[in-house]
Amino acid sequence: MTTFLPTPEWLLLDWNHACIAADTLCIQRCGDCGQWRHPPRRLCPSCYSAQSSYQAVSGRGSVYSFVVSHRSRDLGWQEQVPYATLLVELEEGARVLAATSISPDRVSIGQQLNLRIAIRSDDFVLLWADDPS
């Protein structure tokens, strides 16, 4: 059973397309002050600049928080319970959600990991953390 696939629009669609075109994780970056930000926004929340671009990042980061779900309304996810969803702080500073094959009992806050993209459709990439063990 597959999990829910979204059909994003507007800025999130631009971001997904940027990742697909670069074939790697990209994050929006302010063209003036250089701050990385996610989700994408029209104006920079630090300097209010409208200039920005999507740039490739290392994918390295650490677990800032995480959710261990024991039930899901989505049948595809329900097959996988319990599963962890990670909130990862990238070394560039922005935070992103990531799915993972790491077992929930081996996830901890502060844990270092690498993210990659998994292209799920022409308009959507899922961020993924492989189990390093």
Next chain:
Amino acid sequence: MIPADIWGSTAIVGVGETDYVRGSDRHICDLILDASVEAIADAGLSPSDVNGVIPPPGYMSTEEIAANLGIPDVAYHVSVPMGGASPTASLQSATMAIACGVADTVLVCMGWNGYSALRPKADKPPSRRQMNTGPMGETVRNAYAPYGLMSAAQHYSLYLRRYVEMYNVPEEAAAAVAMACRNHAHLNDKALMRGRPLTLEDYRESPYIAEPLRKFDCCVETDCATAVVVTSLERARDLAHPAVVYLGGAEGHPSPADEIASRDNILELGIHRAAPRAFERAGVTPHDIDVLEIYDCFTYVVLLQLEALGYAEPGGAADFVADGNIELGGKHPMNTHGGLLSQGHCWGLNHVVEATRQIRGAAGKAQVENAELALVTGYGDFGDGSVAILGVDR
């Protein structure tokens, strides 16, 4: 107008509520109208006295409500889409409208099919009416649901997990909130969970939904409606019940409010901003309050709100909720109607109804002795917050 004159110039004069049930035969619009009719009658008024309406965030419009109640002349209406923070924040909007002379008497109502919407009966198509999901819809659909995070329990666990780990918040603190609400529900004829005891053992044995949230950390889904009527304090003094003064209130939003992950401090919610504003406007301090009605969609969210209100240091609410402190007879009785956890989920307008009854001295078996000041909170969407402070007329 001097802004400070607003606070304390209005009062709640009527309240109404339906039963809180798992599956109602009433249409959602009838539930909302039943509660509204009751609230207007409770005030000793007629629909023609109402000229302001703040409808639920979704489900039913001001136009429909006015037409079906026979309100002839709506001079003011506004929508307040902040999820569960909406009804309590609406008291602020009602007060601004009345204090500015835009409206005389405002109906605030809320109702929904919180149980039936997810569990339609085979012989009865579910209502197509829906909530206004505010900023959440787009974010959940495009950013959270693809990662398996569909429900509020899952979204809020993004910060509750970090909260629990950063401060070693004990499970017993969450259980104390759940058990206090349940104990109070036993005193309330309208509470869904009345007569169904909840022990610490029951709590510990209940399954996880999304860690740290267990089943008994989550509120009950119900079909229900509530309504309150707000007018000027001057007019309130001529009406049926003792005036319950809206001494002050506020709303607040986390930054950003439309999603959770990118917040600088993921544990700073809307109420952290609303609470100091509300206390200042009302001219009271946290320890002046006699009754707390805290929005309890999830137990851990209550703990965070108590800290935001100043009842404990960040991460320290466990001591505050221990030893029966938040139960009737304790120092800070909380959710005396059973709350969303054990009375039913009416987006916190049921908390406003209960606070009003407490200040009237009409809360029955759950009455807090000499209750002169009550504080209500609202919490909704991705952590929007609202506060209302109600008191006796002096």
